[in-house]
Amino acid sequence: LESGVTVKVYDPIAMKECKRRVGDKVVYATDMYDAVLDADALLVVTEWKEFRMPSWGVLKKTMRQPLVIDGRNIYDKNELQEIGVEYTCIGKL
Numbered sequence: 001l002e003s004g005v006t007v008k009v010y011d012p013i014a015m016k017e018c019k020r021r022v023g024d025k026v027v028y029a030t031d032m033y034d035a036v037l038d039a040d041a042l043l044v045v046t047e048w049k050e051f052r053m054p055s056w057g058v059l060k061k062t063m064r065q066p067l068v069i070d071g072r073n074i075y076d077k078n079e080l081q082e083i084g085v086e087y088t089c090i091g092k093l
Contacts (some may be wrong), residue, residue, distance in 0.1 A: 010035035041067040
């Protein structure tokens, strides 16, 4: 945030708490697809059911750059790379 990037967040359960804690420092999305609209990257840090099987085709078309950073290790690297989505995970070799 200090470097001037825009961060857009979405959590189907914790939006109210996020707004209370973070305030207006970020942009709040209405759903997961709104969260990636014109995004350079998608960082997944929670594994709610609706995040488990997104429409990768929609995400890829919606994002400026199709980059997924998986903080929960819930996605298949090979599947994403096959459709042209750059993928990296956190905490897994």
